[in-house]
Amino acid sequence: MDLKIKRKSNKTVITGSLVENYPHDLQMYKVPPTENISLHEFEALALERLTLLRCLSTATTLKGLRPYSEEWTEFVLNDLKTQGLKYYARLCEKSSCGTQDVASLQARRKDHIAHFILRLAYCRTEELRRWYIARELELFKMRFITMKSDDVDAFFNQNNLCYTSISDDEKNELIKYLRESTFHQSTQNIETFKFYKVKFFEVLDLVKARKVYLKGGYAYIPHKDFISVLSAQFRTHLRQSLAIACQHLGEIEQDERLVSLLKGLHQSYSGNDFISNTKIVIPIESIDSLSVKSFPLCMRQLHENLRSAHHLKHGGRLQYGLFLKGIGVTLEDSLRFWREEFTKIMELDKFEKQYAYNIRYNYGKEGSKKNYTPFNCLRIITNNVGPGECHGCPFRHSDINILKNKLKGYGLEGQAVNDILDVTKKGHFQIACSKYFDTVHNTGLDLGINHPNQFFEESQKLLQGEIKVVPKKEPKPSNNIKKEQDNFEDMDLDEITEWKET
Amino acid sequence: MADQHDENLLPDMLPLYYTRYFPQNIFCRWLSCGNNPKPLSNRELSFTLADDVYLRYLSINDQKEFQTLLQKKCPHKLDIGAVYNTKPSIDRHDAVVLARELVFDIDLTDYDEVRTCCQEAIVCDKCWKFMVVACEIIHTALRDDFGFQNILWVFSGRRGVHCWVSDYEARTLDSPGRAAVADYLCLIMGGENQNKKVHFASDLHSSIWRSLTIIDKYFEEILQDQELISTTEGLKSFLKMIPDETLATQVQENLERMPRSSLERWDTFVTTYNKYCKENINATRKIKYLVEEIKIQYCYPRLDVNVTKGFNHLLKSPFSIHPKTGKVSVVFKPEHAKSFKLEEIPTIYTLLDDSAQDNVQHQSNMRAAVKNFQELVFSLEKAEAMRRKNDANASLLEF
Ligand code: SF4
Numbered sequence A: 001m002d003l004k005i006k007r008k009s010n011k012t013v014i015t016g017s018l019v020e021n022y023p024h025d026l027q028m029y030k031v032p033p034t035e036n037i038s039l040h041e042f043e044a045l046a047l048e049r050l051t052l053l054r055c056l057s058t059a060t061t062l063k064g065l066r067p068y069s070e071e072w073t074e075f076v077l078n079d080l081k082t083q084g085l086k087y088y089a090r091l092c093e094k095s096s097c098g099t100q101d102v103a104s105l106q107a108r109r110k111d112h113i114a115h116f117i118l119r120l121a122y123c124r125t126e127e128l129r130r131w132y133i134a135r136e137l138e139l140f141k142m143r144f145i146t147m148k149s150d151d152v153d154a155f156f157n158q159n160n161l162c163y164t165s166i167s168d169d170e171k172n173e174l175i176k177y178l179r180e181s182t183f184h185q186s187t188q189n190i191e192t193f194k195f196y197k198v199k200f201f202e203v204l205d206l207v208k209a210r211k212v213y214l215k216g217g218y219a220y221i222p223h224k225d226f227i228s229v230l231s232a233q234f235r236t237h238l239r240q241s242l243a244i245a246c247q248h249l250g251e252i253e254q255d256e257r258l259v260s261l262l263k264g265l266h267q268s269y270s271g272n273d274f275i276s277n278t279k280i281v282i283p284i285e286s287i288d289s290l291s292v293k294s295f296p297l298c299m300r301q302l303h304e305n306l307r308s309a310h311h312l313k314h315g316g317r318l319q320y321g322l323f324l325k326g327i328g329v330t331l332e333d334s335l336r337f338w339r340e341e342f343t344k345i346m347e348l349d350k351f352e353k354q355y356a357y358n359i360r361y362n363y364g365k366e367g368s369k370k371n372y373t374p375f376n377c378l379r380i381i382t383n384n385v386g387p388g389e390c391h392g393c394p395f396r397h398s399d400i401n402i403l404k405n406k407l408k409g410y411g412l413e414g415q416a417v418n419d420i421l422d423v424t425k426k427g428h429f430q431i432a433c434s435k436y437f438d439t440v441h442n443t444g445l446d447l448g449i450n451h452p453n454q455f456f457e458e459s460q461k462l463l464q465g466e467i468k469v470v471p472k473k474e475p476k477p478s479n480n481i482k483k484e485q486d487n488f489e490d491m492d493l494d495e496i497t498e499w500k501e502t
Numbered sequence B: 001m002a003d004q005h006d007e008n009l010l011p012d013m014l015p016l017y018y019t020r021y022f023p024q025n026i027f028c029r030w031l032s033c034g035n036n037p038k039p040l041s042n043r044e045l046s047f048t049l050a051d052d053v054y055l056r057y058l059s060i061n062d063q064k065e066f067q068t069l070l071q072k073k074c075p076h077k078l079d080i081g082a083v084y085n086t087k088p089s090i091d092r093h094d095a096v097v098l099a100r101e102l103v104f105d106i107d108l109t110d111y112d113e114v115r116t117c118c119q120e121a122i123v124c125d126k127c128w129k130f131m132v133v134a135c136e137i138i139h140t141a142l143r144d145d146f147g148f149q150n151i152l153w154v155f156s157g158r159r160g161v162h163c164w165v166s167d168y169e170a171r172t173l174d175s176p177g178r179a180a181v182a183d184y185l186c187l188i189m190g191g192e193n194q195n196k197k198v199h200f201a202s203d204l205h206s207s208i209w210r211s212l213t214i215i216d217k218y219f220e221e222i223l224q225d226q227e228l229i230s231t232t233e234g235l236k237s238f239l240k241m242i243p244d245e246t247l248a249t250q251v252q253e254n255l256e257r258m259p260r261s262s263l264e265r266w267d268t269f270v271t272t273y274n275k276y277c278k279e280n281i282n283a284t285r286k287i288k289y290l291v292e293e294i295k296i297q298y299c300y301p302r303l304d305v306n307v308t309k310g311f312n313h314l315l316k317s318p319f320s321i322h323p324k325t326g327k328v329s330v331v332f333k334p335e336h337a338k339s340f341k342l343e344e345i346p347t348i349y350t351l352l353d354d355s356a357q358d359n360v361q362h363q364s365n366m367r368a369a370v371k372n373f374q375e376l377v378f379s380l381e382k383a384e385a386m387r388r389k390n391d392a393n394a395s396l397l398e399f
């Protein structure tokens, strides 16, 4: 990497003028920093950036606030201020290019360098990259959204982003469709918007959500939607840079102090990965009884479906299979378990040929032989669930009535059911899950559930009498995973070849 | 007869079929175009042999090699994978997928909760109408919204259709891009635990209005064919889609009193709904698009989005034989989907048996299918030539 670390001197050498290098509060981080900095500053900047990213993560995943909503932004800004990160707060609050005072320039410089340091810490595995990109993107968008239009224009100019708007004739011709398909507040008047034409793949998030008019491969976007174009570019650029950084890690790791610093950073990122703990083996025979109390609703549902229908569709096999692996079911037990169910409705031969492969795959014994991590709640909640499928998160993927009946059927009493349904309706699925946990275990721990395997482990701890005195908000990273972390990969659905009957 | 098939005959018949009927030349040209700028050999093919032995990472250099490979292995199933940066092989786990047609898979089993005429593997001309609607909607969207030109439609061999988009932009679209296209086109969402699978929170996108216009052309026919709300059970699941309980009760009372005709019941439902909306202006926000939502849930294409999102999902090749039905995966024009008759689809058995009753008709349908394929490949080749010329000009300009 181009980031040079100077260890002997503590003096900061600035190459090029700050004003020239940092004309704007917001940057695309296209060029890495070239100045020399002390190890001390290196560490401080890294930790501060990490705090910033964690704060975003808390707002989005733990608090369940809608990103970029007022509450979300307010939470982030307040948190930054209480954590003593005023300079980040100010960069986020009102990104602009007007002020060129020393404080602003220094803030921009720190922002720049820190971003590049964390790239090094977070480029190692797919899971880390994913987390890092998601946070950096939130940060970028948040800052862009709060910008005033002059500053936006300046930003476009500085980054060579030029687009021309469509002619009035074209706009008049399409106005009906633009009105129908462009996402806007009812108070806004589409007629006054200027529209720009970009290729549809530049605004995938708008396409995905059907918030933009498409014609002949082009998306027609108003000015405000340029954030989509930018974040797509930002994301692609960051993804590529991380891949490159990863290839060059070896060069940096010559310096042991840096190595331990960087590794320490990413390990404290977002908790446990729940890769099976080799010490505990869960015999498959105990699954039925375990599923009643220690399985979160999503897994309990899959388990019961498998038992009654003797089959699960692909999405379900993946979600449940990895969970089982995560709690400590061995490959042999797993194979036996799936085989017993599936062969109730199909020939053994068919099972061995079409399904056993996937199970071994989950354990890293087939295909690219990677050791896959069980899915976390976010992944499960954002998954697509189609007709005939029963994976996903029941709080997210069930009709309220069906959920209600299910909870009642499990013997939860009326008040508890209503509490759970209330938060579910508001869209706080993981909080609903915590409430479910508390009800089933008769506790008031109010854990933040962010992983089905965390649910399982917490439940087991309780049942085995290891009751904790202090309810904790965030699972602390456990130690047994660190050594091997690099060997584990997040599963990319692309890699799975599914046997499909046509 | 078309349905007299016997899997045991396949090992003898397939080599003949591959030599006499499989359009090898056009097939290789189609793949080569789709591989551009990489050579044909970078494309993964996979074979499933008679005893379910599964061979992945096969590849061919040219048509001759293809012919030899077909004769030697005699695959019962022939799948097409992605284009890699290198010749694919089992032990190259570092191979990277560079390109792949944008593909769609629509299968009638995903309609099992709406169709009543058949279930699972069975298909009849009544439920085929769902496929007709699906082709028209997806084809129009791919062409008008995304600007794609080279769109190939293939009968999957049993109970569905596949669609392959070969435009350069589609082939090189990355995973997030594929996911976005899939999500744009996917309106029915929800698993076993969700009765109502279509929710429109805000006003309808132009593409949804257009789809509704298409659905309307077939809606009444499908409603009657499938007896969607005439049976007690059908009515029950219909009522579950109405989120407003007062309205649901009213509809139930009105419909149960009526004769059991889906069409008349539907009209009554719409009248009841309109009246209810007028009387309860406050309650209507949630059910503003209820009628549209229900139509969509009944008739809109149910895509297997995972197939579209996956960059290297293997998909059955055009003109391969479905091992269970013996039917040829014929290429058809989307505008002809309507006149598609399932029993007129050529099978390997009738093609190879001169004395079979349907032989003549199947022969001519097979020729028509190959012609459809040819036309598409020709226009794809033209488009590729144009693109390369433009690219060359563009790079000249840079000097
Ligand atoms: S919140 Fe997480 S653990 Fe709980 S049911 Fe949903 S996906 Fe499962």
Ligand SMILES: [Zn+2]
Pocket (backbone or CB within 6 Å): B115, B117, B118, B122, B123, B124, B125, B126, B127, B128
């Ligand atoms: Zn049918």
